[in-house]
Amino acid sequence: MVNGSAGIVRAGRLGLLSALLVACVGFATLPVRADEAPKGDAKGAPEAYRLQPGDEVAITVTPQKNYDAKGIVLPDGVLRLAPVGKIIAQGMTLDELEAYCKKVLSVDLKDPDVTATLEKIHETKPLVEKPPSKVIGKVTVTGAVEKGGPLDLEQGLRLQKAIDLLGGAKKDANLEEVIVYHKNMTRTIVDLSKPENVLSPDHNLELQDGDSVKVGYLLSEKASVSIGGQVVNQVQQEYKPGMTLDELIVLAGKLTTLADVEHVQIKHKDKEQIDTVNLVERESQGIPGRVTLQAGDEVFIPKVKDAVTVIGAVQRGGPRPIKPGMTVRDFFINTTDEIAGGGNPLFVDQNNAELIRPGESERRKLPLREILRKEKHPANVVLEPGDLIYLPAKRDKRGDILGKITGVASLASLFAAF
Numbered sequence: 001m002v003n004g005s006a007g008i009v010r011a012g013r014l015g016l017l018s019a020l021l022v023a024c025v026g027f028a029t030l031p032v033r034a035d036e037a038p039k040g041d042a043k044g045a046p047e048a049y050r051l052q053p054g055d056e057v058a059i060t061v062t063p064q065k066n067y068d069a070k071g072i073v074l075p076d077g078v079l080r081l082a083p084v085g086k087i088i089a090q091g092m093t094l095d096e097l098e099a100y101c102k103k104v105l106s107v108d109l110k111d112p113d114v115t116a117t118l119e120k121i122h123e124t125k126p127l128v129e130k131p132p133s134k135v136i137g138k139v140t141v142t143g144a145v146e147k148g149g150p151l152d153l154e155q156g157l158r159l160q161k162a163i164d165l166l167g168g169a170k171k172d173a174n175l176e177e178v179i180v181y182h183k184n185m186t187r188t189i190v191d192l193s194k195p196e197n198v199l200s201p202d203h204n205l206e207l208q209d210g211d212s213v214k215v216g217y218l219l220s221e222k223a224s225v226s227i228g229g230q231v232v233n234q235v236q237q238e239y240k241p242g243m244t245l246d247e248l249i250v251l252a253g254k255l256t257t258l259a260d261v262e263h264v265q266i267k268h269k270d271k272e273q274i275d276t277v278n279l280v281e282r283e284s285q286g287i288p289g290r291v292t293l294q295a296g297d298e299v300f301i302p303k304v305k306d307a308v309t310v311i312g313a314v315q316r317g318g319p320r321p322i323k324p325g326m327t328v329r330d331f332f333i334n335t336t337d338e339i340a341g342g343g344n345p346l347f348v349d350q351n352n353a354e355l356i357r358p359g360e361s362e363r364r365k366l367p368l369r370e371i372l373r374k375e376k377h378p379a380n381v382v383l384e385p386g387d388l389i390y391l392p393a394k395r396d397k398r399g400d401i402l403g404k405i406t407g408v409a410s411l412a413s414l415f416a417a418f
Helices: 002-029 095-107 159-165 245-251 279-284 328-334 368-373 402-406
Strands: 057-060 070-074 078-081 085-088 114-120 133-141 149-154 171-179 185-188 213-218 225-228 237-238 266-269 274-277 298-301 308-314 318-319 352-354 364-366 389-390
Touching: 057 078, 070 078, 078 185, 085 095, 095 114, 133 159, 133 237, 159 213, 171 364, 213 225, 225 245, 237 245, 245 298
Parallel strands: 133 213, 225 298, 308 389
Antiparallel strands: 057 070, 057 114, 078 085, 133 149, 171 185, 171 213, 225 237, 266 274, 266 298, 308 318, 352 364, 352 389
């Protein structure tokens, strides 16, 4: 009897040991949930696993089983789950993923119960030197960031990462209304003040070449003014009483040749209406025509469309419409205003006119007198939208610019080309 009892005890121990081994092996292969990890003590509590590219994740939705889905975290950190959509999952815990999915699904479902599981973990590869990312353009970040300015745009760069690369947002940054100005003259306002928004592609936008990001200050911050659009640098500048629009344009590196100077937009801080300013008319008025800014003003310089800009020794500079295929000679012959025939030869130095084209580092000489005489002159090129034509003023024998004597207005000082 004693030997039989001892055998039963040994068998029980072997059975228990086998069960423990099976449990350990099973734990390594079954899906893992963050809340099933050992709790540990307060000091040694393991940190919840955070998702990485290559991880395979599944969600189970009860009682609506048709919302179950699986997906793999892609190299850019994005996870796509059919009923939820696109999620920036890299760095998320399973609990955070559950909470996000539940929030999205609650729009269509009543109190869904979402369970997230890690079906397969990414493969660990030997550490190798990461090749440099491909630079596909430039973006600019200004305002309440530690180091505002231009930034190389690498493929897949998102808004929050761009801000982090420039030192991060300042403590008094207004992250509830981050403005992204796009190359096509539209803008998007997003909220990066909440963690779930930083994880959402609808707010943490993937930046495109030419985007300009403005991070504003909270209302308690010093008053400022900003300028964007067709200027060399999008800037936010501390406001000083009496500051003029011309001064702000110069601080922004001046205008590009694509600037529509007749339709400058100014959005005042406490007004819904946007004022439109014609810089050509204002310039012709001299000092009384200067535009004085107010604290909080946002200035936007739009892009000129289907037109070239004429500046210099003319009474009315600014954009002039063109038709497809129109040459320099056609432009000056077919116009009916004061630039007809290349402008008034008493004031315009027609031998030294210039054509400045976006994207070209050198100016093109326009000998207008010869171009008007010879249609096939090599300088009689086809004009393109955004071209800028400069008609310089003649000088008398003393070297004085006649334009100053006659009151001829010039916008040349506000363009970066001069």
